[in-house]
Amino acid sequence: MPFDTEFLDAFPRIIPVGRKVRMRVRALFFQRTPSFLQKNGNTLMLKHFCDDKVLEDGDIPHDKITVDLLPYSIEDDCIVFDFTATREDEYCFMLQTVSPEQVVAHQYVFKIYALEDDLYALRPFKGDLHVHSSWSQCGNRDEDPKYVLKTARKYGLDFFALTDHAQHEPSRILRQYAQELGTECNVLPGEECHSLRGRRETYFLNNDFYPSNHIVAVGAREGVCDYINAHFEEYQADLERRMEALPATQGRHVREMCASADFIMDKIHEFGGTVVFAHPFWRTGDRCNLPVPVREHILRQGKYDAMEVIGLGQVSNRMNVLRMGNMEALALWQEESIKKGKMIPLVGSTDTHNAEKLLGRQYSIVFAKANTTEDICKAVKDGMTIAFMDFENEVPYGFGPRRLLKYAYFLQEEYFPLHDEMCRTEAGLIAEEYSGRCKPGTVKASCQGKQAALFARYFM
Numbered sequence: 001m002p003f004d005t006e007f008l009d010a011f012p013r014i015i016p017v018g019r020k021v022r023m024r025v026r027a028l029f030f031q032r033t034p035s036f037l038q039k040n041g042n043t044l045m046l047k048h049f050c051d052d053k054v055l056e057d058g059d060i061p062h063d064k065i066t067v068d069l070l071p072y073s074i075e076d077d078c079i080v081f082d083f084t085a086t087r088e089d090e091y092c093f094m095l096q097t098v099s100p101e102q103v104v105a106h107q108y109v110f111k112i113y114a115l116e117d118d119l120y121a122l123r124p125f126k127g128d129l130h131v132h133s134s135w136s137q138c139g140n141r142d143e144d145p146k147y148v149l150k151t152a153r154k155y156g157l158d159f160f161a162l163t164d165h166a167q168h169e170p171s172r173i174l175r176q177y178a179q180e181l182g183t184e185c186n187v188l189p190g191e192e193c194h195s196l197r198g199r200r201e202t203y204f205l206n207n208d209f210y211p212s213n214h215i216v217a218v219g220a221r222e223g224v225c226d227y228i229n230a231h232f233e234e235y236q237a238d239l240e241r242r243m244e245a246l247p248a249t250q251g252r253h254v255r256e257m258c259a260s261a262d263f264i265m266d267k268i269h270e271f272g273g274t275v276v277f278a279h280p281f282w283r284t285g286d287r288c289n290l291p292v293p294v295r296e297h298i299l300r301q302g303k304y305d306a307m308e309v310i311g312l313g314q315v316s317n318r319m320n321v322l323r324m325g326n327m328e329a330l331a332l333w334q335e336e337s338i339k340k341g342k343m344i345p346l347v348g349s350t351d352t353h354n355a356e357k358l359l360g361r362q363y364s365i366v367f368a369k370a371n372t373t374e375d376i377c378k379a380v381k382d383g384m385t386i387a388f389m390d391f392e393n394e395v396p397y398g399f400g401p402r403r404l405l406k407y408a409y410f411l412q413e414e415y416f417p418l419h420d421e422m423c424r425t426e427a428g429l430i431a432e433e434y435s436g437r438c439k440p441g442t443v444k445a446s447c448q449g450k451q452a453a454l455f456a457r458y459f460m
Contacts, residue, residue, distance in 0.1 A: 008095070010110040012460040013414055016120045017085050021460065025079040025095070025110065033077045042097045046070045046081060050089050085114030088403075090410055113410045119403075122367040122384065123455055124411050125376065126419075127159035128152070128359065129190070129218050129276055130311060130349035135170040136192075145174040146434050148355045153185045154427035155360025156420035158371050158451075161190030161218045168223025182444025183430060184451050185423075186371050191217045192278070193224040193268065195260035199232040213257055213294070214282070215264045216308070219377045220273025224264055238263055250293060258297040265303040274377040276347060277304035279311040280332060281325035299336055306380050309333045309399060310348035310387040313358040326389070330399060345380055346400055348387030361391050365398075365408050371451075415458060422450055 009026040027033040034044055047069055070093075072081035085091060090113050097106040131152070133145045145162060152160050162171040168191040175187040193215045217224055228235045242259035243252075250258075265275045277298060282289050298304065309329045312322040337343045352358035365386045368379035379385065386400040386408045396412055398405050426447045432438040 008108055008110050010093070010112070011457050013112050013458045014120070015083070015085060015112060015114050015460060017088055017114045017116050020082050020084045023081050023083050023112075027077070034074050034079060035077055042099055044079075045096045045098055046072050046079065047094045047096065048083075048091055050087075050091055083112075085112075088114055088116045088119070090406070111410070111414060113407060113414075115407070119367065119407070120459075122369060122379070123371075123459070124408070124415070125158040125366050125368055125371050126363055126416065127157050127186075127366060127376065128349050128352070128363050129161045129188070129347050129380075130163050130192070130216055130278060130308060130351045131160045131190075131355070131359070132164055132192075132351070132353045133162060133170060133174075135164040135167055136353070137165065143353075143355055145170055146177065146430075148359075149174060149178055149183070149185060149187065150427050150430040150434070151355040151359050153183065153423050153430060156416065156423045157185060157360065157363065158423075159186040159188060159366075159376055160359075161188040161216070163190035163192045163216050163218075165192050166194050166196070166225035167191060168217075168220070168226055181430065181433065182441070182448055183426060184371070184447060185426075186373065186376070188218055188373050188376065189220060189273075191220065191223055191225065193217050193264045195257070195264070196225060196228050196232070196235075199229055213261050213264070213290075214278045215261060215268070215304075216276035216278045217264075217268040217271075217273045218276060218380075219373045220268050220271035222271045224267045224271070227267060235263070246297075254291060254293050257291065257294045261294065261298055262301060262303065265301075269303075274306070274380055275304045276306050276308050276349075276380075278308045278349075279325065279329070279351060280307070281328045282312060283321055283325055299332075302340075306345040306347050306385070307333050307336075308349055308351075309346045310362050310389055311351045313350045313352050313354070313362070333399075343383055343401060345383040345385060346387050347380060347385055348389070348399070362387075362389050364388070365404075365411070367404065419451075419454060422454065426450075 007028055009028055011024060012021065015021045070081050070083070072079050074080070079095070090111055092109065092111050095108045096104050098104055131148060133148045134143045135145070148162065162174050164170045168189065171187065171190045175189060178185060178187045195213055239256060239259045242262055243255040246255045246258055268275050280290060280295055307329070310326050311329070312325050333344055333346055347364045348362050349364070350358040350362045364380075365388060366376055366379045367384040368375040383401065384404065386398045386404050388396055388398050388408075390396040396409075398408055426443065429438070429443045429446055433440065433442050
C-alpha cells in the first residue's frame with residue numbers, strides 16, 4: 001500500500017498515547033482536495049488500523065481490510081478529525097473515495113506514530129561520534145574541518161564529534177566556528193585517544209602513538225593526549241603502578257596496553273567526557289589490531305559508556321572485511337549485554353577518513369531532550385540510541401532496543417526525508433559562506449529555527 005506524503009500533508013505525525021489530538025489532512029494538489037474527490041456523487045471515507053491490526057474494540061479481524069471508520073469534518077477544504085491512540089504503536093489511515101456503485105475510486109494512505117510520555121518528551125537526532133579531518137595524519141588531506149561540517153550537514157547529520165587522532169584542539173576550533181556560523185549542526189568536542197610513545201612538541205599530522213588502543217572521547221572539556229604529553233613522566237609512573245596490579249603472566253606490552261586503556265578512560269571521565277569503545281574488531285592486513293587479552297580487559301573493567309558496533313567505514317577493496325568486523329562487534333555487544341543482564345549502550349559511526357563517501361552511510365539516531373552536547377551524551381549513556389548502516393541500494397539496517405528501532409524505522413520513512421532536505425539546503429549555504437560567495441550571517445539568518453519549526457509540525 002503506497003504512502004502518499006508527497007500528495008497529502010497530515011500533521012501532527014507523532015502524538016502522545018491516551019490524549020485526544022486534533023488531526024488535519026491538507027491536500028497539496030487540487031485533485032486530492034475533498035471537494036474534488038467528492039465529485040460525481042462519490043463518498044469520502046476515513047479509515048484506520050493499528051500496526052498489529054487490532055481494532056479499537058479489541059477485536060482481531062480475519063479480513064485484513066477490516067478497519068475502523070472515523071468521523072471527520074471538512075474545514076477550508078481540509079479533513080479534520082480527532083484521534084486518541086490507545087497504545088504506543090504505528091497507526092495507518094486510509095482516505096477512500098467510494099463511487100455510488102460502491103467501487104473504491106481512489107485510496108490515499110498516511111501514517112502517524114503514538115508514543116508513551118517518556119519517549120514523546122524526546123526528539124530524534126542523527127549523528128556520528130567518530131569523524132576525522134585533515135588534522136589526522138591518516139586523514140584525507142583535502143578535508144578541512146569546515147568541509148567536513150558542510151558534508152555532515154549535506155548528508156543529514158544533526159551532530160557529530162570531530163575525533164582526530166590524539167588531538168582535541170581541532171574539535172574545539174570547529175565547534176567555535178560552527179557556533180559563530182549559526183548552523184544547527186552541533187559539533188561535539190572529541191578526540192581519538194592513544195597512549196603516546198613519548199613527549200612531543202606538536203600533534204598536528206603526527207601519529208606517533210601506540211596504535212592498538214583507540215578510545216574515543218566525546219564531550220570532554222580537555223584533551224587526554226594533551227594531558228599525557230604535558231605530564232608524561234607522571235603518566236609513565238601511573239602506568240607502572242597500574243601494571244603491577246595486573247597478572248604477571250601477561251606480557252609487558254599487553255599489561256601496558258591494558259593500563260593505558262584504563263588511564264585514558266578514567267581521564268576522559270575526569271574531564272566530563274563520554275567514553276566510546278571504538279571498533280573492537282578493526283583489522284589491517286590479516287589480523288585484528290586489538291589483542292584479545294586487551295579487549296577482554298576493557299570489557300571486564302566496563303569503564304566505557306557505549307560500544308561502537310557500527311564503525312569501520314566501508315570504502316575500499318576491503319569492504320567485506322570491514323563489514324565482517326562490524327558484524328563481529330554486534331555479536332560481541334549481544335554477548336556482553338546478556339552477561340550484564342541489560343543492553344549495553346551502542347552507537348553507529350563511520351570512523352570516516354573520507355567524508356564525501358562515508359558520512360550519512362553509518363550513524364546513530366539518538367533520542368534526546370535537545371541537540372546539546374550534554375543531552376546527546378546523556379542519551380548515549382542511557383542507551384537511547386539506534387545504530388544504522390544505510391548504504392545506497394540496501395535496506396537500512398538498524399540495531400538496538402526493539403522499541404526504539406520500530407520507531408526509528410517510522411522516522412526513516414516519514415520524518416527524515418523532510419529533515420534531510422532541510423539539512424542539504426543548509427549545507428549549500430555553509431559552503432557559500434566559507435567560500436566567500438555570500439555575506440557572513442547568511443546561514444544564521446536563513447537556517448536557525450527551521451529544525452524547531454519542523455519539530456513543532458511533527459510533534460504537535
